[in-house]
Amino acid sequence: MAKHYDQYCPVARAAEILAERWTLLVLRELLWGEERFNGIARGVPRMSPSLLATRLRELQRAGLLRRDMDDDEPRYRLTQAGLELRPVLEQMGAWGVRWIHDLRSDDFDPAMLLIDMKREARSSRLPETATAVQLYFRDARSGQQRWWLVLSRSGGLDACDTDPGFAVSVWVETDVPTLTRVWMGDMSWAAALRDGLLTVAGDTAACRALPQWLDVSPFAAVERAEVGLHRPH
Secondary structure (H helix, E strand, C coil): CCCCCCCCCHHHHHHHHHCCCCHHHHHHHHHCCCCCHHHHHHHCCCCCHHHHHHHHHHHHHHCCEEEEEECCEEEEEECHHHHCCHHHHHHHHHHHHHHECCCCHHHCCHHHHHHHHHHHCCHHHCCCCCEEEEEEECCCCCCCCEEEEEEECCCEEEEECCCCCCCEEEEEEECHHHHHHHHCCCCCHHHHHHCCCCEEEECHHHHHHHHHHHCCCHHHHCCCCCCCECCCC
């Protein structure tokens, strides 16, 4: 856990638990519905498994989560204390969108983008029957250029980096920054198409419905400040 600040201030006491590197991102994954170790790890790909295990133990000792065994597999579930952090993280995310406008090249990751889309997919917007979409990111590194999305109201949105075997209805070609900016509400789907930053081909009805199926991030509606802050490099 973070160093002790030796202050009675409740902000300082909370920071002793929450301010350690990676802790808030681990909590983000738990709050957004992940319970399995591997699922949490996918959301923090640059965090080593040993450090993740350490942070989970620390959060358990602090009383923010409990570790249950289901079918001989550990599940990590937030306690009431952990669940009460949801509005805190949502406000932090909104603050980040409002004030921090600069995106660095290493911020763009196709896997993280699709995890976010999967997490936020609303079943009511998805097609009745399973529909496959193939994405080609022309700027992604080898092995991360082609992705498949399978969308349905019953199954939600599933993202795969190997062909799931469904007949593809829509093919999309773009780059990771473009789709990220569309997802975050900084660029419209129509503008990306108009400027040639994104191309779509396939079944006409599915192509038209795709922007609604994928929707945008819940943070897209946050009003941006006129002057943003700059992160340290």
